[in-house]
Amino acid sequence: xxxxxxxxxxxxxxxxxxxxxxxxxxxxxxxxxxxxxxxxxxxxxxxxxxxxxxxxxxxxxxxxxxxxxxxxxxxxxxxxxxxxxxxxxxxxxxxxxxxxxxxxxxxxxxxxxxxxxxxxxxxxxxxxxxxxxxxxxxxxxxxxxxxxxxxxxxxxxxxxxxxxxxxxxxxxxxxx
Numbered sequence: 001x002x003x004x005x006x007x008x009x010x011x012x013x014x015x016x017x018x019x020x021x022x023x024x025x026x027x028x029x030x031x032x033x034x035x036x037x038x039x040x041x042x043x044x045x046x047x048x049x050x051x052x053x054x055x056x057x058x059x060x061x062x063x064x065x066x067x068x069x070x071x072x073x074x075x076x077x078x079x080x081x082x083x084x085x086x087x088x089x090x091x092x093x094x095x096x097x098x099x100x101x102x103x104x105x106x107x108x109x110x111x112x113x114x115x116x117x118x119x120x121x122x123x124x125x126x127x128x129x130x131x132x133x134x135x136x137x138x139x140x141x142x143x144x145x146x147x148x149x150x151x152x153x154x155x156x157x158x159x160x161x162x163x164x165x166x167x168x169x170x171x172x173x174x175x176x
Contacts, residue, residue: 011138012136017056019048019052019086024078025079025081034076036103041101046063048085050121059124060123065119073113074114075103076172077163079104079106080103082100085097085099092120092134094134095123096155097120100113120155
């Protein structure tokens with residue numbers, strides 16, 4: 001269990017972090033083809049992910065990384081964009097959040113899965129503004145256990161890439 005100030009933090013189930021938000025796609029948020037701007041989708045993903053991270057950690061959070069964001073289908077002007085997020089895994093001071101984005105045609109009710117993303121947040125102490133331990137995640141269902149395991153693999157890949165980039169940066173600096 002993660003500890004804070006000598007105390008063990010009580011775990012929370014995945015369900016406690018689940019968040020959902022939606023909005024209508026308006027002209028100011030679209031490109032010349034009437035499609036929701038990718039940058040706006042990324043903005044909404046960050047907000048939905050932050051809501052799940054805050055709900056789980058009961059603290060301020062900051063975005064640490066976006067492992068991937070996959071755009072599958074466009075969201076059209078006038079459609080409703082729906083974002084669903086949940087904590088996939090907790091590490092010491094960080095959490096991976098999964099976000100799925102859907103579009104809904106208001107005339108037909110048809111829904112399409114448009115985007116998936118994995119975002120890592122760090123929990124921040126409200127007084128010191130430093131990273132702080134995050135309460136454990138309680139996984140119950142087979143799907144939650146699958147997401148939990150996959151998050152560990154993504155974290156390992158992310159840390160390996162960070163180490164390679166730091167090594168490359170150091171090599172470049174030494175040649176100057």
